[in-house]
Each structure stands twice: as C-alpha cells, then as structure tokens.
Amino acid sequence: xxxxxxxxxxxxxxxxxxxxxxxxxxxxxxxxxxxxxxxxxxxxxxxxxxxxxxxxxxxxxxxxxxxxxxxxxxxxxxxxxxxxxxxxxxxxxxxxxxxxxxxxxxxxxxxxxxxxxxxxxxxxxxxxxxxxxxxxxxxxxxxxxxxxxxxxxxxxxxxxxxxxxxxxxxxxxxxxxxxxxxxxxxxxxxxxxxxxxxxxxxxxxxxxxxxxxxxxxxxxxxxxxxxxxxxxxxxxxxxxxxxxxxxxxxxxxxxxxxxxxxxxxxxxxxxxxxxxxxxxxxxxxxxxxxxxxxxxxxxxxxxxxxxxxxxxxxxxxxxxxxxxxxxxxxxxxxxxxxxxxxxxxxxxxxxxxxxxxxxxxxxxxxxxxxxxxxxxxxxxxxxxxxxxxxxxxxxxxxxxxxxxxxxxxxxxxxxxxxxxxxxxxxxxxxxxxxxxxxxxxxxxxxxxxxxxxxxxxxxxxxxxxxxxxxxxxxxxxxxxxxxxxxxxxxxxxxxxxxxxxxxxxxxxxxxxxxxxxxxxxxxxxxxxxxxxxxxxxxxxxxxxxxxxxxxxxxxxxxxxxxxxxxxxx
RNA sequence: CGGGGCGUGGCUCAGUUUGGUAGAGCACCUCGCUUGGGACGAGGGGGUCGCAGGUUCAAAUCCUGCCGCUCCGACCA
Numbered sequence: 122x123x124x125x126x127x128x129x130x131x132x133x134x135x136x137x138x139x140x141x142x143x144x145x146x147x148x149x150x151x152x153x154x155x156x157x158x159x160x161x162x163x164x165x166x167x168x169x170x171x172x173x174x175x176x177x178x179x180x181x182x183x184x185x186x187x188x189x190x191x192x193x194x195x196x197x198x199x200x201x202x203x204x205x206x207x208x209x210x211x212x213x214x215x216x217x218x219x220x221x222x223x224x225x226x227x228x229x230x231x232x233x234x235x236x237x238x239x240x241x242x243x244x245x246x247x248x249x250x251x252x253x254x255x256x257x258x259x260x261x262x263x264x265x266x267x268x269x270x271x272x273x274x275x276x277x278x279x280x281x282x283x284x285x286x287x288x289x290x291x292x293x294x295x296x297x298x299x300x301x302x303x304x305x306x307x308x309x310x311x312x313x314x315x316x317x318x319x320x321x322x323x324x325x326x327x328x329x330x331x332x333x334x335x336x337x338x339x340x341x342x343x344x345x346x347x348x349x350x351x352x353x354x355x356x357x358x359x360x361x362x363x364x365x366x367x368x369x370x371x372x373x374x375x376x377x378x379x380x381x382x383x384x385x386x387x388x389x390x391x392x393x394x395x396x397x398x399x400x401x402x403x404x405x406x407x408x409x410x411x412x413x414x415x416x417x418x419x420x421x422x423x424x425x426x427x428x429x430x431x432x433x434x435x436x437x438x439x440x441x442x443x444x445x446x447x448x449x450x451x452x453x454x455x456x457x458x459x460x461x462x463x464x465x466x467x468x469x470x471x472x473x474x475x476x477x478x479x480x481x482x483x484x485x486x487x488x489x490x491x492x493x494x495x496x497x498x499x500x501x502x503x504x505x506x507x508x509x510x511x512x513x514x515x516x517x518x519x520x521x522x523x524x525x526x527x528x529x530x531x532x533x534x535x536x537x538x539x540x541x542x543x544x545x546x547x548x549x550x551x552x553x554x555x556x557x558x559x560x561x562x563x564x565x566x567x568x569x570x571x572x573x574x575x576x577x578x579x580x581x582x583x584x585x586x587x588x589x590x591x592x593x594x595x596x597x598x599x600x601x602x603x604x605x606x607x608x609x610x611x612x613x614x615x616x617x618x619x620x621x622x623x624x625x626x627x628x629x630x631x632x633x634x635x636x637x638x639x640x641x642x643x644x645x646x647x648x649x650x651x652x653x654x655x656x657x658x659x660x661x662x663x664x665x666x667x668x669x670x671x672x673x674x675x676x677x678x679x680x681x682x683x684x685x686x687x688x689x690x
Numbered sequence: 691c692g693g694g695g696c697g698u699g700g701c702u703c704a705g706u707u708u709g710g711u712a713g714a715g716c717a718c719c720u721c722g723c724u725u726g727g728g729a730c731g732a733g734g735g736g737g738u739c740g741c742a743g744g745u746u747c748a749a750a751u752c753c754u755g756c757c758g759c760u761c762c763g764a765c766c767a
Contacts, residue, residue: 130700130717131728132700132701132702132716132717133701133702133716133717133728134701134702134703134716135701135702136701136702137696137701137702137703137759137760138759138760139760140760140761148701155759157758157759158758158759158760211765212691213765213766230767259767261765261766261767263765263766264691264764264765265761265762265763265764265765267760267761271767272766272767273767276767277767278767279767280767330767339766340766422764433764434764435764436763436764526767527766527767528767529767530766530767562767563767564766564767565767566767567767568767596726598725598726599725599726600725601725602725630725630728631724631725631726631727631728631729632725632726632727633725633726633727633728633729634727634728634729635726635727635728636726636727636728637727637728638728640727649726651725651726652726653726661726
C-alpha cells in the first residue's frame with residue numbers, strides 16, 4: 122500500500138466526542154468515522170484489522186469442528202414470538218415493518234433463527250453433534266451506546282451455536298469452544314482471562330466470559346491470587362459468613378433522628394457496622410422486593426434477579442415504599458408481610474444475632490433483631506456482591522479485583538430454545554428429544570477496540586503483529602532524494618515479494634509528519650531509509666512496541682531478518 | 691428512561707454574560723523555500739452559527755419547542 126493513496130485521514134487533535142483511548146485513537150489514526158450514535162464506518166485500516174481477527178476466528182472455529190454459514194440479518198417476528206422473546210427483548214431490538222406491515226427485526230442475536238433453521242433439517246441423533254457459526258453485523262439499540270466500538274448499536278460478532286443429543290455431549294462442545302476461544306485471544310496478542318459468568322435463569326455452571334484486562338473495562342472481575350478461580354463479580358458465589366453465637370436479647374426500638382445511611386446509624390448508636398443490616402428496595406414485575414444484607418456488604422442485583430426469578434429490576438421509588446408501609450433510610454424486615462412484599466435476606470444475615478436495622482418509620486431503628494424470632498423471609502439466598510476482603514470461594518485464598526472488557530462468552534443454553542421452538546431429534550430408540558444447545562459469541566469489532574485499549578502509548582496504537590493492518594512501514598525520509606526513494610521502493614518491493622504486508626510512506630511530507638503518523642497508526646515495524654544510514658549501506662529498523670532501533674546491512678538477508686523479527690512481535 | 695454538559699468551516703475552540711460586518715489555530719488548494727520527530731513565508735477556497743418558531747429596526751447572542759452528541763446511573767459481544 123502506498124500511503125499517498127491510502128484513505129486514512131489522521132487528525133492532530135482528539136475529537137471532543139471520544140472519551141476512551143481506543144475510540145480517540147481510532148478516530149485520530151483514521152480507522153473509523155461516526156455515522157450516528159454507536160454506528161460507525163470502518164475505514165480501510167480498520168477493515169484490515171477486522172479481517173485479520175476474523176481470519177483467526179475462522180481458523181480456530183473450523184479447527185474446532187464448527188461450520189461457517191450465514192443467516193439473515195432481517196428476521197421475521199414470528200420466530201421471536203414463538204420463543205417468547207419478541208415482547209421480552211424490549212426497546213433494545215431494532216424493529217421494522219415491510220410494505221405489508223409485517224413485523225421484522227434486525228438480528229440482535231440468532232438463537233431463534235438458527236434453531237428454526239436446524240429443526241427443519243436435523244431429525245436424527247446420527248446428525249448430531251452439529252456446530253454452526255457466522256460472522257455478521259448485529260444490531261442492538263443500546264440504551265446508552267458509548268466508548269466508540271466498545272458498545273455500539275451495530276457491531277460485528279461471531280456467533281456459534283452447538284446442537285447435541287445430551288448434556289454430556291454439550292459439555293464436550295462447550296469445552297471445544299472454550300479452548301478455541303483461548304487460542305483465538307492468545308493469537309490476537311491479548312492479555313485476557315476467562316472468568317465464570319452469570320448464566321441467568323438457565324442456571325448451572327453454564328457460562329464463561331473472556332475478559333481482556335483493562336482499567337477502562339465495564340466489567341468487574343475477581344480472581345484468586347492462590348488458585349485458578351476467576352469470576353465476574355456478578356457471578357462470584359459466597360458462602361454465608363458465620364457470626365459469634367450470643368444469647369438473644371429483647372427487641373428494642375430506638376430513636377435515630379436523621380440517620381438515613383447505615384454509617385449514620387452506626388455512628389449515632391456507636392455500633393459496629395457488622396452488627397447492622399441494611400436494606401435495598403427494588404421494584405419488579407412481581408412487585409416490591411426488599412433486600413437485606415449486612416451493613417458493610419453490597420447487594421448483587423444479578424443474584425436478586427435470579428433468586429426472585431424476575432426480569433426487570435429497578436430501584437423502588439419513595440412512593441412505592443410508602444405504599445408498602447415503610448420509608449427510605451429506615452427499612453427493616455421486622456413487621457413486613459412476606460405475602461405482600463418479597464423479603465430477600467442474604468444468607469450471612471441469617472447467621473447474625475441481635476443486629477440493628479430500620480423500623481419502617483422515620484427516625485427509628487430496632488436493636489437486637491434476630492432472624493427466626495423477629496421476621497420471616499420470603500427467600501434466603503446469597504445475594505451479596507463479593508468484596509476484596511472476602512476469601513476465594515474455592516480455596517479460601519486471597520482474592521483481587523480487576524476490570525475487564527468482555528470480548529467473548531460461551532454459554533450452555535441446554536434446551537431453553539429447542540423446547541420453545543420444538544427443535545427435536547429421534548434417538549436410537551425412536552424417542553423424540555429436544556436438542557441440547559450451546560451458544561458462543563466473539564465481539565469482533567470490540568476485540569479490535571480492546572486490543573487498542575490494552576496496547577497504546579502517548580504516541581498512538583501499538584498493534585500486536587498478528588492483527589496489525591500492515592506489519593511493516595517503509596519510510597523514505599525525503600522522497601526528493603532519489604537514492605533514498607529508489608532504495609525505499611526496492612525494500613518495499615522485496616518485502617511484498619516475501620509475502621510481508623508492507624506499506625510505503627511515499628508522501629511528499631517532512632519526516633516528522635511521517636514518523637508521527639506511523640506511531641499513531643501503530644505499524645509494528647518501521648523501516649527508515651535516508652542518507653544517514655544509506656551511506657553506510659544500512660537500513661534502520663524501529664520496533665513500535667519497545668522503541669528499539671537497530672540497523673541491518675542492505676543485502677539479501679534483511680528480508681529474512683524482518684520476517685524473523687515479526688514472528689516475535 | 692432519569693440527571694448534568696455541549697451543538698459556530700473537515701478537526702480543536704473563541705465570540706453568547708451586555709443583540710449591531712462571523713473569527714483564530716490546525717487541515718485543504720497555489721507558489722516559494724525546507725527535509726531524521728507534526729517547519730516557514732505569501733496568496734486562496736470553504737460556515738443556512740443543530741432545526742423550527744417567536745421578540746426586535748437588527749439574533750450565533752434573548753425567549754419557546756424540537757433534534758443531535760456526550761458524560762453519570764439500570765442492560766450486554
């Protein structure tokens with residue numbers, strides 16, 4: 122590629138709309154341009170990176186026994202109605218009508234499509250297992266598109282779906298995908314970690330997310346410093362904390378004027394925060410949900426959703442609290458009717474004795490509250506968020522927190538869709554059974570952004586060589602200097618002949634401009650050709666990642682040397 | 691959806707308080723000069739000031755409504 126012809130307009134200044142570094146750099150380096158909120162055009166450089174990532178994904182998917190196909194983006198409403206998700210999916214689904222006013226959507230995912238496809242063609246256990254995948258644009262009308270490609274409304278995704286005869290076979294398919302994902306992200310040169318993930322209503326140990334470790338990541342993960350355990354904080358399971366046993370004391374009401382937070386109350390009553398219980402109120406389609414955790418703990422909303430088996434969970438309004446006979450800041454389980462309001466109590470709270478909590482009226486708390494005697498929960502469950510002071514749920518070791526960008530997820534669907542959409546097969550006894558499914562996603566465009574998030578410096582992007590748009594840039598320092606120009610062309614052409622993806626900056630620009638753009642775009646290797654080294658019959662090689670500069674003699678060996686160098690980047 | 695901020699040439703922004711000729715830097719075009727880390731000089735092109743109403747002799751500026759972008763909270767590759 123000749124940079125003089127390359128459509129990659131670089132910007133000197135950071136566009137005001139970009140907040141995170143990957144977004145800023147992709148705009149500045151001429152990789153993409155915005156069409157609307159969360160919707161972008163990929164310019165040639167970005168497309169090359171995407172194709173590199175896709176090629177790696179394809180190789181590993183094919184290797185793992187999956188077959189590529191391509192399903193429609195425009196999907197009829199009927200199959201979504203059949204699975205029940207047409208109404209559940211809500212505002213996030215891009216919907217449209219055809220000229221006959223029939224309902225369609227732009228595919229946010231393809232479980233319905235693939236299941237209705239497969240059910241028509243697969244009838245026998247002999248045709249299983251089957252794993253199909255596609256790479257395609259997905260559409261989700263996000264509440265809040267942000268961070269450039271990290272959360273777009275249109276994005277590129279690889280989605281795979283496995284069909285097996287039973288759960289044992291699903292485990293094998295799942296493991297094959299898990300291993301393929303590990304290879305994919307390793308080959309992309311990313312620092313990532315698979316973590317246990319919430320699998321929602323489907324339950325079981327059925328999901329892992331692949332997280333690229335980055336401070337700008339939207340997800341929070343915990344990992345053990347002593348064993349292999351790693352999980353999304355949403356998922357991390359916690360055993361009930363036991364408390365020191367002590368005799369029950371008499372329930373007592375105390376005045377706590379203007380003590381609306383747990384810190385206020387403990388301060389005012391001179392009480393240890395571990396002797397207090399705080400409440401968080403939510404509303405859902407099943408009504409009000411009051412959650413109780415120890416004062417120094419936090420509620421994990423995902424766990425609440427799973428425990429109560431609800432879909433929508435929102436913070437309750439003061440009005441709703443009044444109606445339920447309580448008041449914000451002074452909520453407590455004592456005297457609440459578990460028939461009218463869901464009372465969800467964290468299992469650690471059930472081990473506490475003589476604790477303090479709200480009395481459901483202003484400026485008033487109870488002391489010496491005891492589970493069993495003073496209130497009846499609707500549910501007792503692990504509903505709290507893991508904290509860094511907690512022990513590893515697996516080995517009891519010390520845990521640490523980090524942030525991550527979710528670039529992939531593997532998920533056991535079991536028979537959720539095959540039952541809803543009647544995708545069945547006949548086993549060897551002629552018995553009809555639902556296929557056991559799994560689904561596996563890679564955010565391709567997000568992976569590109571994540572790679573930048575993790576690999577950049579003040580000068581620009583530092584592409585891992587495996588996914589760089591071009592691997593080598595040849596820079597003639599001054600195109601008017603005939604010898605430099607000629608030698609640069611020769612080196613460029615030799616690199617191309619050797620199968621190296623090279624570009625040459627043949628623009629009539631000053632060297633500073635070319636160097637700045639080279640760093641910004643992030644070519645892994647830069648070769649500078651100018652009088653300074655040419656007089657010694659050498660070319661200068663600079664490694665973008667390390668800043669290391671070396672000279673190579675201008676003979677037949679330099680192409681080989683560069684090839685070897687690239688393998689190490 | 692709720693809450694904040696912002697919409698002025700391609701990009702970054704000034705001008706809005708106090709209404710009166712639309713500006714700067716970068717980018718772009720021409721010429722000259724320059725060439726190892728975003729040079730310099732001269733000349734030039736490009737803006738319905740987000741949109742629609744209103745107030746006024748006069749609106750980028752004041753008023754009303756709408757739209758878009760962005761950040762903070764509930765969702766997810």
